[in-house]
Amino acid sequence: MAGPLDGVRVADFTWAGVGGYCGLLWAMLGADVIKIETKVRGGTQRLSNPARRVGVKSNLAEELSRDKRSILLNLKSPVGVDIARRIAGKSHIAAENFRPGVMARLGLGYQDLRRANERIVMVSMSANGQSGPDATLPGYAGIFGALSGISSLIGYPGGAPVELRLPSDMVAGTMGALAGVAALVRQQRTGQGQYVDCANRESLSVLIGEYFLSLGSAFGESGRQGNDVPGRAPYGCYRCADDEAMAGRPAAERERWVAVGVVDDSQWVGLRAALDLPDDADLRDSAGRWARRRELGTEIARIVRPRTVEQVVETLRAHGVPCAPVMRPPDLLADPHLAERQAWDVLERADGVPWISFGAPFRFQHAGRPTPRAASPLGSDSRQVMADLLEIDDEEFDKLVADGAIA
């Protein structure tokens, strides 16, 4: 099965988290995503991840280059740039997330690609967007997360804000993917291409729009509130018994937590019964529970502390209370629900070592899910892609390699 974007081709010049995830989503929707890599930039995603402990091999490439084809071009060579333009000429979408101006300097700006393909949709993603005084500033998740406003709302009351990491790259990448498909739908309807400018910080700001809107009212900015949602209580994470299977490991690896969120009065009745909490009249409505939320939180923490998270979740779910373990990666892998939904893929890597990966975050009943494939080694699809798209035969390909246009 192929996916709803079957037949769509993407000339993918992106790198790192935002662009990598954007292209991955298109690939998981069935598009033929051709990752155009260079020895310098391509390598950046495939080497150690700066956010990780230094020296540890990154798996960003395994995860973000899966389902894509990889070609290696020398974009410092005019012939290499010409090949890149010709690939864009055969694509519906081109995407990039360099600093503004880099693609134009390479001869691969929107106007250049448009000459090769009038209908092309070009998606640029950058920390601050393509316009404005700060357009060319560099950005990483923690940086554009701080600028978006969202980080200022994450953290313990009175404490520091929280630096955002890769998942916020992925939010920006999802927004980029949406922008591209929106323009694609328009291209299909009108035959017209267009240029799309995505600002990663703005992709995060829209997730907290209500905190902008409330600014002018006396209620103001509410700042960092831990896990509180005003009006909802109890609502938080509570520590359970340590994981016995992790005995001997560092404390942080042993601890288990349960998330409990009471959203309505009937759930409070369930929670009260499940944990034998007091049946005070003032606790029967949300305002009363909110007023006593700290006291309730302390009491719940005391009750669940000696119990295993599995026991707590089973009991609370039986009473209709929204709750879940705070899941660690091994918990997710062992989760029967995800297993039954066949959420995981096992990819056959080029080196023969199987790689466990996670499938697409959406399922299409009729269009289907594309068959997963492991990340191509850097440049390993060059010959095939050149033949498929540009009718470059082996002899010509070898000459391009000898001339330094490829690789």
Next chain:
Amino acid sequence: MARAGQSVLNGIRVIELGGVAAVPFCGLMLSWLGAEVIKFEPAGGDDDARRLAPFVRVGDGGVESAMFAYLNSGKKMVSFDETTDAGRTALADLVASATVVVHDGSLEFCGQSLGPTVGDTYPGLVACAITPYGWDGPHAGVPACDLTTNAVGGDCYLNPAGLAHHENPEGEPLKMAGFSASYTGGLAACLAIMASLFRQGLTGLGDFIDVSEQDVQVSMSREQIMWAVNENVLETRDTRALPVGGCFECKDGYVQVYVFSDEHWAALRVIMGDPVWARDERYAAALDRAKHNDEVNAGIESWLRLKERDELYTAAKKHGVTLAPYLGPADVIADPQEVDRGFPAPFVVGDLTLGITPGFPFAMSETTPVRPTGGWRRGQDTAAVLSGVGVGPADIEALVAGEVSE
């Protein structure tokens, strides 16, 4: 450049059946893209978000949920009793008039007609269900909320890292800001819906799309999760912090500093005035800085403590240092970069400007986003919308008989 009135989803009707966060955020994105979004609130109760903080003053001393207003302004508000025969028929007529339905599976009608068999009744319809755990599997239908979506997504366990964790090492794992984890589920669903509309444009066929909010979260945390499951390395809140850099407190706030490459380090040394400690040979290479990260971070911190946020950002921009201030929403709407881009947008209802919201997060050269205007009173558009799908005035009156007028 953009021409007024040209939106991507001009002429596309979307029915939204589901409350609070994920489904309404998906609807908001679709309405920004130009779709006509009709939000249905059932007889059993209106959208919970109508009561959720934060709040906004709406004139006349009234106060309403800013969350509900932000998510739902610009949509048509329809409500009637869908549990009667006439109500079921009206809802079916409404769905038949639409190109897209996005729902949370909560209404009986959704389970019967808008699940995997949707094509039997509505062959051209794109129906998308956004649910906490997906349409099937042992956890389908298990009680859930935004916090549990965070908990089962893989990132909450690692949140917070860095300074916030250092200050409060015994603190509980934290969710993302507000309802942003749920909004992200709506965002991923919106992408899937747009892809399905592309296929519909080619084939005329609709589809059923199953979006699990858990899957969306896990997919976004795939790097750390796959690192753990394939290489047996369990990261924790203790070990997740950036080796060098991260969140630091400065004189009047917080800044994020990112120092990985030697270029980052060289630029940082320049704006720090190249202090003696920073010239230490042991900090010259990235690997060595990581080895001595406690010393390097302490040096950076002692310098930042004396500096103001805005002065630091100005210097950082000048010298190419990857440093940025932690801005709150009030700072964002005043930030020259965002003002220049026209990102902060007035939120106008009728004659009143109630405040500022984020604008559309991407700019398209040939199409314009549609800014939401209009109120969000329950049922305000019921009669107009139902008469548009052929329900007669007497039937409309009967359908809304149970509705409480405000």
